[in-house]
Amino acid sequence: HSDQALCTLTSIYSYSTQFFYFSALLLVTSYLEFEFLFPIQLCTKGFFLSEQNICLPCNCKGHADYCEDITGVCINCRDHSTGDFCEMCEDGYMVSPTLDGRHTCKPCACPLSIPSNNFAVHCDRGSAILRCKCQEGYAGHICERCAPGYYGNPMAIGNSCKRCDCNGNSDPNLIFNECHNVTGHCQHCWGNTAGANCERCAPGFYGDAISAKNCQECDCESGYCDMHTGECLAEAATVNLCCDECIWHLIGDLRLSNKTLDQLKVGVLNISTGAAANDRLKYYNYTSLLWTNYKPIFLGQTSTVATAQSLRCDNNDEDVMSLVVFSVLRRIRQLEKKLMMTDGRLPSVREVISRLSSRLSDARGFLLKASSTVQEAEDKNRASVLKFQRKEVIFQKPPSAPETPLHKCISINQKLMDKAERLSLTDRDLVQQAIDHALESDCVINQLLSSRDLKESDANGFVQRAISAANVYNNIVKYIDDGNITSLTTLNLSQRAEDVLLYFCISVCVLGHHWYQRAAQLPVENLNVLVPELLDKLKVVEDKKPVNNVTTNIMRIRELIAQARSVAKKVQVSMKFNGQSSVEVHPHSNLEELKTMTSISLFLRVDPDKDPIEDRFILYLGDRNGKKDYMGLAIKNDNLVFVYSLGGEDVEIPLGSKPVSQWPAVFNYIKVERLGRHGKVFLTIPSHKSTDEQKFIQKGEAPGSDSLFDIDPNDIVFFVGGVPPDVRLPPPLSLAPFVGCIELASLNNDVISLYNFKETHKIDIVASPPCPRYKLAFSQSRIASYLFDGTGYALINNIESRGKFGVVTRFDIAVRTVANNGVLFLMVNGDKFFLLELKNGFLRLMYDFGFSNGPKLLENNLPKLQINDARYHDVSVIYHQSKKVILLVDKSHVKSMENPKTTLPFADIYIGGAPSSVLKSLPELSSVVGLKGCVKGFQYQKKDYNLLEQPGTIGISSGCPEESFMSRKAYFSGESYLGSTAKISPFDNFEGGFNFRTLQSSGLLFYTSEGSDELSISLENGGVVLNNRGTKVKSHKKQYNDGRTHFLVASVNNQKYSLLVDDKDKQEKKRPSSAPRSSSEATTRTFYYGGSPSSSFKNFTGCISYAYINRQDRDIEPEDFQRYTEKVQTSLQDCPVQRPPAALVSRHRDNTARPKQSQDKSSLPPGLMELKSDDQEPPGLNTESCYLTTNPRSTRQAFHYGGIANSRQHYADIPDSLSQRSHFSLSLKTHSSFGLIFYVSDVQEDDFMALFLAHGKLVYTFNVAHQRVKIRSEEKYNDGAWHNVIFIRDGSVGRLIIDGLTVLEDRVQGNNVSWHVSSPIYVGGVPPGRAQKNIQRNSAYSFTGCLKNLLLDGQLLPSASETYGVTPCFEGHSEAGTYFSEEGGYVVLDESFSVGLKFELVMEVRPRVASAVLLHVRTTEGYFTVYIHQGAVVVLVNDGTNEFFTKVSPKQGVCDGTWHKITVIRDGNIVQLVVDAEINHVVGPPNPQSSDTKRPVFIGGAPGKKPYIGCVRNLTIDNNRVSFSKAVLVNGAVSIGSCPAA
DSSP: OHHHHHHHHHHHHHHHHHHHHHHHHHHHHHHHTTSOOOOOOOOOTTEEEOTTSOEEEOOOTTSOSEEOTTTOOEESOOTTEESTTSOEEOTTEEEEEOTTSOEEEEEOOSBOSSGGGBOEEEEEEETTEEEEEEOTTEESTTSOEEOTTEEOOTTSTTOOOEEOOOTTOBOGGGGGGSBOTTTOOBSOBOSSEESTTSOEEOTTEESOTTTTOOOEEOOOSSSOBOTTTOOBOSSOOOOOHHHHHHHHHHHHHHHHHHHHHHHHHHHHHHHHHHHHHHHHHHHHHHHHHHHHHHHHHHHHOHHHHHHHHHHHHOHHHHHHHHHHHHHHHHHHHHHHHHHHHHHHHHHHHHHHHHHHHHHHHHHHHHHHHHHHHHHHHHHHHHHHHHHHHHOOOOOOOOTTOSSOHHHHHHEEESOHHHHHHHTTTOOTHHHHHHHHHHHHHHHHHHHHHTOHHHHHTBTTSTTHHHHHHHHHHHHHHHHHHHHHHHHHTOSOHHHHHHHHHHHHHHHHHHTOSOHHHHHHHSOEEEHHHHHHHHHHHHHHHHHHOTTSTHHHHHHHHHHHHHHHHHHHTTOOOOEEEESSOEEEEOOOSOHHHHHHEEEEEEEEEOOTTTSOOOOEEEEEEEETTSOSOEEEEEEETTEEEEEEEETTEEEEEEETTSOGGGSOSSOEEEEEEEETTEEEEEEEEEOSSSSOEEEEEEEEEOSSSOOSOOOOTTTEEEEESOOOTTOOOOGGGOOBOOEEEEEEEEETTEEOOTTSEEEEESOOTTTSOOOOBOTTSSGGGOSOOEEEEEEEEEEEOSGGGGSOOOSEEEEEEEEEOOOSOEEEEEEEETTEEEEEEEETTEEEEEEESSOTTOOEEEEOOOGGGBOOSSSOEEEEEEEETTTEEEEEETTEEEEEEEOSOOOOOOSOEEESOOOHHHHTSSGGGTTOOOOEEEEEEEEETTEEOOGGGSTTOEEEEEOOOGGGGOOOEEEEESSOEEEEEEEEBTTTBEEEEEEEEOSOSOEEEEEEEETTEEEEEEEETTEEEEEETTEEEEOSOOOOOSSSOEEEEEEEOSSEEEEEETTTEEEEEEOOTTSOOOOSOOEEEEEEESOOSSOSSOBOEEEEEEEEEOOSSSOOOOOOGGGOSEEESOBSSOOTTSOOOOOOOOOOOOOOOOOOOOOOGGGOOOOGGGSBTTOOOOTTOOOOOOSSOSSOOEEEEEEEEOSSTTOEEEEOOOOGGGGTEEEEEEEEEEOOSSEEEEEEEOTTSSSEEEEEEETTEEEEEEEETTEEEEEEOSSOOOSSSOEEEEEEEETTEEEEEETTTEEEEEEOSOSSOOOOOEEEEEESOOSTTOSTTTSOGGGSSBOOEEEEEEEETTEEOOOOSEEESOEEEEOSOEESSEEEEEEEEEEEOOTTOOOSSEEEEEEEEEESSSSEEEEEEEOSSOEEEEEEETTEEEEEEEOSSOEEEEEEOOTTOSOSSSOEEEEEEEETTEEEEEETTEEEEEEOOSSOOOOOTTSOEEESOOTTBOOOOEEEEEEEETTEEOOGGGOSEEEEEEESSOEEOO
């Protein structure tokens, strides 16, 4: 056979060679008609022949030595380049341009740049961000993790991602979480399988889990059997799981080996037939193609053939023939080259056309949407603008109050020194006197907290800061009381007297005497003026008596005072200035940071219609005499003007793009920023018509060289609104005081408040109440979150009041931070504790519930545990069966730990920090620090907590500003550096500045290079050196390694090189005439701080902060090191060169605000309870229309089932013909794997017919006597698409037809068998307990999905007689909740929820109807009802004898398309109603009648009452969440678990 094959190939070759000559001659003949044949010029290697017949060098970008002699296509591209001209990079490499216009191919760092861990198909660098297109199986921005369905650790050298191998036994509904993403262990084995790869039957089952997949339950009395044979065992076999697992792995490896051998076998066999003949067959294929194209010419030109034969026989002619062929090929290749170039341009053209087409389509969609909503927007805009611009708060002036309670709490009387001298003879009675003073001050605080005017000025509850202040003061009272007890038990009477004196001094300093007595007798002295003197006195006493137990309380009170300062800074309420008033605010605590950069942000409101815009002063930060450096803000010539002075050079930056007279009468956001000598002013105006905001910016710079803000800590002042007469302002700010409202926001990104004032001048909050500010007007504050600054914490007391510790106890927290260390949450009880914290950027879990072997510790450097990347991460801790702790990060399991079975022994939980007394109570907690970052939410047992409303919360604020996650300082260890890219010109036009602090004499501070050219800034022998291309500029001073902060500015231009350190040490050098000048524009270059991977200079050890460079593509601003692409062993948080001050935290006690009291019985709305469900609204009533329609978009004649186990519809009147034959059809759409779709049976359920889902497949079954017809589809149909299903019963034959393509049939023996069923037909589910006799249990409950077009014998079924939990099939997006449809329905709660004389009820609603019943309870004596009427919420109580109500009417109503939170609290005859932030209550007749608390609770309506239409979610009664899926009854059109989105 081999000889015969060889002969065949030889013949083919002979024929193909002859035919090639004939075909080539024909091509030559055609070519000679167009071009004269002339001698061909040949080029040397490295050149190619152009169309102009000129030899040109190969254009291979330096990555190939040769190219094709005609086309110029490069041959053998190297250096990982590819393409016709080596212009591209191979997969896994990216183009990196070089200075000579060429490029290099660098490996993609996706995630690592080494070949074994580079998993990118392609990568490129857009701006400063590396973008990777990952290979299959990898995910993440830089392919740093495995994609769903794969496992491994791409970040570990030599590791990669492999496909999950669960032997086809994993749950298909959880395919994206098939196996653990690192270990590969399968997480959701099903089909009764188990094992790391679901490779064996689960305990209690036997069979073949891999091939046959037939694991069956053991049928043994003991419950144990052999996992392979099913043979019963007396007891569970003791198996060495490790050995057993090894065996299964070995079997799997053998199976893979067999597959590999089979593949090798096929490959070897293919070699014998493929390799030898491949070349000849290619020639044959090419020749046959030519034969097909030129056959007619060839047959018609015999003379040409003869000529070809003669040419072939003559050697000389053969040379001519070769020349002709070469010429023809040359022409063909040139044409081919043009074609290649054209084809290469087509994709980009197609991409542009596609992008334009897509944008046109998007634009068309936006226009259509805009045109459909513009009228609605205009209508709402009128109301919104009126409310937003003209909202005024009505304040009630307290009787006979000479000054406001807020000022009473913050301004304290009498100097401590004078008072202490007069109290030298105090005794124990003074302690009681101090307590009396404390209680009186506490009353003043309560007046403050119940103050209606302040609450209405604070739209989002930020008066909580005042509550926090009250809690701090209460703690001080507590410690005074503790001191009293201590002193009474002290044997030494003189020591006791001194203790009492000390505590009394503290009470006078912190709490003061009764305000009204002190105001008339003593001059005002602010608390913060006395604090240093107080602390000095305390230190004297502490040093004198270190063994006295007063020492501990002294330290504690120090913390409490510091905490009171912190709390005062976070009162986010405005002040109104009348043109004569002013406020002096405490400046920044770290004045050193203000020298390099100073940033102030505030909210400012003016009303041009009421107060004509004039030149006015806004704020001033500088010295008291206005002679040194300063910063200020003013209105001049109708413009907002930022003013600052450095070294006597004034700078004014007017924002002329938005005149002040054109500002709306709302709070506008202003920010002024100075970085060195560069300044900016920002203005953000909230939009009234949409969520878009108007932003304006103006920049400028000081003319001189000074960059530092020269301030004296002893003379600095910070005035807002105006200044007292004894303060002199610099001329640019000597203007009239401000008229309007101001709320301070931040100073250098630290939260600051006007209420942290030193002194006020002519501020009267009663006469000039604060302006209300809508806190969600700006986009950055619209997400509810909490900011922790490392000093505060939230405390939730008695956490089990919201839910008991159960079999599964769960804590969830969403955290965003860049900090390395910080506590997330902590529980402590004696020596028992539970701590979840950040340690070096990784999550760390430690707990001890009194275990004999000490604390349990979960500590690992897994990538998933590192969460300090400035992104939100969901962290969950689950305590399972009191013996196992499970840690989840971003909803993915990370780690588990087991412990001896112990119930959680805790009652309180601290979040984000804890008091120092708690942290010092246990050695394991001594190193714990407070969290710096944001918390978006905290949940216990899936119940949300508003941390600001917790009585124990201290020192946290609302919002999560982006500035909190910018890292503007970095610590370098000597082996670290930071690297980024920017568009800069370092050798021709450069300016850079930064702070540095170090104890080392040498180190590289800044570095960039271009080829052999370098620009560096370094420390050399304690001096600063600027080196530009070998020209050095050195500082005069040589002692900059003194551990202090120094600021330098280096600049390069066409005339000189300059270096300025601390505004004093200035050195310059003229630019050398020999220095090359770059004519090109700035290009993107890499630069480094703190060191370099390539420089030979020693890396820096110390801190660098507030750095900037003059990038060409953006304004000068502080560098955010967090965004740098190269961060090598660098800390962006702490700077060990100088230890930061210790955080002062404290704990406080409960204190709650009191609701306002108001009731107008004449305002009782029309009796909704008298409106029956079929009645119309009374004529003439102004019915309010709702923002949302009552019938959301839905699929016609389609119904949605599910949400509860027995969601269903009943269809009565079954025809008699159903006993013989039936032909049902319907359309189905679902994602369910299991569930009942259709069921009918007789009463005993002996005869039945059913259609259901099992494992996503459709199953149709019915009985024939004692036999069953059962048809199961081969494919799954739970893909969320519509499918047409026909199921036919014809006697003993059944057919299932799906989508008109799949026809399945089954039959059993038996004719003329009696078969009868009775009404009703159940669709979507069955009543509880039914169908389980004939259908597997997990399919006997309702499926979740939609049905439409239900036909019997081609006719629509009549309307359903009964409906339970079924709604129309809504289209579009949905969200969590329960929806009550317009067809009517209600939910009856189970008896565990009762509404009696004392309860608290909370729910969130989004109505689509203005009047309806929300909740109704009919008691023996009367009823209790919560309903909405014309957009107002009403609670109506009838106890059989009396009827009383309370009502809240939100200004926009509750029918505005948004969610509203309703809280109802009843305590006997008192009922309080809270709707969002508005409160009202009513006091009914005393001694109410007792109610039957076990009466059913109706939600969403009641029989005979007007039904509710809309969504309800998060319903709780007495802090217990109500689950509608477990309700006693869901009647009518109610969708449990899903709401149509607004």
